[in-house]
Amino acid sequence: MCSRILRTLPTAIVALALTQPAFAHDQVGVAGGLLSGLLHPATGIDHLIAMVAVGIWGAQLGAPAIWVLPITFPLVMAVGGVLGVLRIPLPMPEVVIAMSALILGLAVAIRLRLPFPAAAAVVAVFAIFHGHAHGAELPGSANPLAYGVGFVTATGLLHLCGIAIGTLTRWPAGERVIQGLGAGIAGLGCYFLAQGLGAFA
């Protein structure tokens, strides 16, 4: 009896872990649009880590990057969103998004201190690609306005998370933690880059 349980239990656990949740009711209208917009940046790990890395790097760079970033990033990202809505293609979007995680993670890990215009230009290029990916989903969403509100809010909150994490730079130990986090983000960026280039195909 006991051995049978021991044999079947791992199978049950693995089966439970691998299953996807079944959503019997698709969200529609404002709620559906808002939910899909909020979840779009959060469920794509490559988007999520890149946005957090932008916030952390901004905190590392200090003023004016730390306060210019949350004000201008959504607008620049919206330019990419416009390209996505208008179905204007960008070259290798998945590869560039993966590269954004890799490069921003590296910048955090090695405490790269670029002049502000150069740092802003790097972030702006990546923002356009991330915005393009989100914007391409907008016309097909349940409610486009609610979707736009959701994904802009989620992106802004991810930046805030990054800036909050970045405040750890005030302490030497915290700086080490952040650099380790940057290395982790860069590692994940490498993985997504390899995936984007078809290494796992």
Add this chain to the structure above:
Amino acid sequence: MTLKYARGWIAAALLLLPSAADAHIIAARLGDFYMGALHPFTDLQDVILWTAMGVLAGSLGASKGRWLILVFPLGLLAGLAVGRMFGPVTGGLADASMLLVIGVLLAAAARIPTVLLCAIAFGLAALRGAANGSDLAPDTDRLLFAAGLACAGYTVVTLTMALTVMFRPTAADPTSWQAIAVRALGGWIAAIGLMMASFALAS
């Protein structure tokens, strides 16, 4: 004594005169007032645009923003009247452009003059007033609907403005976290407006 009798007669008359009390005044035609007051909250565009307008007015300070207490409801009434005569003049592009303008002004922390602020508020309110009045049923009491809409506009703009004025930093420090938070909100609003404008053009 005479006064005592007179009071008695008045009390008896008051008891006899009133008709049945209607606890639910929606059934007594006042429902159109509530329809006007609630109608804008059923549309996300109204919620976002009205709130953004209140934040912009509040970010400019109470001395400039207080004009909107009068201008915004009047704009809604004007839009409702104009919309009835000429049909709804609003569209996705007009609303998105308004969002973009308000968002950019907030993000840039632009100190616009009171006249321009009032003109933007009146234009926005007129657009949304016309949009709100566009799908009224023929038997709707337009006066009650307009009163409800104006009350809702007054309440939302005044409350949002007051909250923003309270949230603003007391000293004129452009790098205080409150000032940056308001400007970041402006960046978010402008981003939504820009994308919705492109969506309106594409569709």
